[in-house]
Amino acid sequence: MQIRFPAPLRPGDAIAVTAFSSGVHPQLHGRLDEALDTLRGRGYRVVEGACLREEKHDASAPAAARLADFERFLSDPDIRAILPPWGGERAIELLPGLDFSALAKLPPKWLAGFSDVSTLMTPLTLLSGWATLHGPNLMDLPLRERAFGNEALLAAMETGKPPAQDQHDCYWSWNEPGRQFANRVRMLDGGSGKMEGRLIGGCLDVLVSLQGTPYFDLAAFKREPAILYLENCELAPCAVLRALAGLRLSGTLDGLSGLVLGRSGAQNAADGQALRYEDAVRAALDGLPYPIVIDADIGHVPPQWSLLNGAWAILELWGEGRARLSQRLVS
Structure with missing residues (x-):
C-alpha cells in the first residue's frame, strides 16, 4: 500500500x-x-x-x-x-x-x-x-x-508531520475534575522497550464494530511492520476484554510489530471482586509475541499525542514511565 x-x-x-x-x-x-x-x-x-x-x-x-x-x-x-x-x-x-x-x-x-x-x-x-x-x-x-x-x-x-513527542508529566480524568495524576506510559510487562512500524489505529469502541469488514482490514497494511494503537472511551473492563479478544480471534492482532493502548476513559471496577481494566487487558492479550504499551497519551483521557495514520513511527520507553514517539513520512 x-x-x-x-x-x-x-x-x-x-x-x-x-x-x-x-x-x-x-x-x-x-x-x-x-x-x-x-x-x-x-x-x-x-x-x-x-x-x-x-x-x-x-x-x-x-x-x-x-x-x-x-x-x-x-x-x-x-x-x-x-x-x-x-x-x-x-x-x-x-x-x-x-x-x-x-x-x-x-x-x-x-x-x-x-x-x-x-x-x-x-x-x-x-x-x-x-x-x-x-x-x-x-x-x-x-x-x-x-x-x-x-x-x-x-x-x-x-x-x-507531528513533532517528536514525549509523555506529558501528568494527566487528568473527567471523573475527578480538578485533580492531576502522575503520567506513567509503560510496557504491559514492565521494563524498557522499543517498537517500530507504520502507524494505524483509533478508538477501540468504534473500530471493533468494523472488524470483519473492508473498513478495518489490516492484511495489506501488515505487509510491512505495523504498530496498532487503540484507545478506550467508555467500554467497561469486561467489554474491553471482549473487544480485544474479538480482534485477536479475527486475526487483527496477528503479525504486528507492536500494540499501543491509550489510557482508558471508562470507570474502572469499584468492586474488589470484579474484573479491573488492566486485568482485562492482560487476559485478552496474554501470549502475544510483540511489545505492548499501555496508558499512552492517546484518546479520551487528556493530554494526548498526535499520531499520523500511515506514518513510520518509533516508540521508545525507558526509566520511570518515560516515553518518546517519533514519526517519519515514508510512503
Whole structure:
C-alpha cells in the first residue's frame, strides 16, 4: 500500500468544518466560535458546512445530509483540511456511501480528530492511502489545559508531520475534575522497550464494530511492520476484554510489530471482586509475541499525542514511565 501525505497548511488555505457525527448544540456555539477564531488567527479561511450547529438524535443532521457535506469537502480542491468539531456516535452511517477508490485518486487533505472520527479516518488510510491525523478535536482548541496536545496537532498540519513527542508529566480524568495524576506510559510487562512500524489505529469502541469488514482490514497494511494503537472511551473492563479478544480471534492482532493502548476513559471496577481494566487487558492479550504499551497519551483521557495514520513511527520507553514517539513520512 502506498501512503500519501497531505501537504503542509499555509496561511490563506481553506479549512472546512463539518460534523459528520455529532453536531454542536447551540449552548456550545461560543466554544465553537472560539475554536474557529483560533484557526482564523493562524491565517486560515474557515468554511462552515451545512451540518455543524445543530444536534438531534445524536447527530448533526440525517445521514444523507452529513454524507453530502463531507463528500463535498473531500472533493473540493480548494479545501486543504477537514476538521470535525468532535466525534459522536453515528459516523458509521456514512461508510457505505463513500467511494474510497475514487478518493484514492484525489490529492490527500488533512482530516484530524479522535473518538468517532476514527470511524472514517482509519478506513480512509487503509482503503484510499490518505494519511490521517489522530489527535485533539477542533473543540479542544479553546481549552488552555489542552495546549500540550493542541500545539502538536497544529504543528503536524503546518509542517507536514507531528513533532517528536514525549509523555506529558501528568494527566487528568473527567471523573475527578480538578485533580492531576502522575503520567506513567509503560510496557504491559514492565521494563524498557522499543517498537517500530507504520502507524494505524483509533478508538477501540468504534473500530471493533468494523472488524470483519473492508473498513478495518489490516492484511495489506501488515505487509510491512505495523504498530496498532487503540484507545478506550467508555467500554467497561469486561467489554474491553471482549473487544480485544474479538480482534485477536479475527486475526487483527496477528503479525504486528507492536500494540499501543491509550489510557482508558471508562470507570474502572469499584468492586474488589470484579474484573479491573488492566486485568482485562492482560487476559485478552496474554501470549502475544510483540511489545505492548499501555496508558499512552492517546484518546479520551487528556493530554494526548498526535499520531499520523500511515506514518513510520518509533516508540521508545525507558526509566520511570518515560516515553518518546517519533514519526517519519515514508510512503
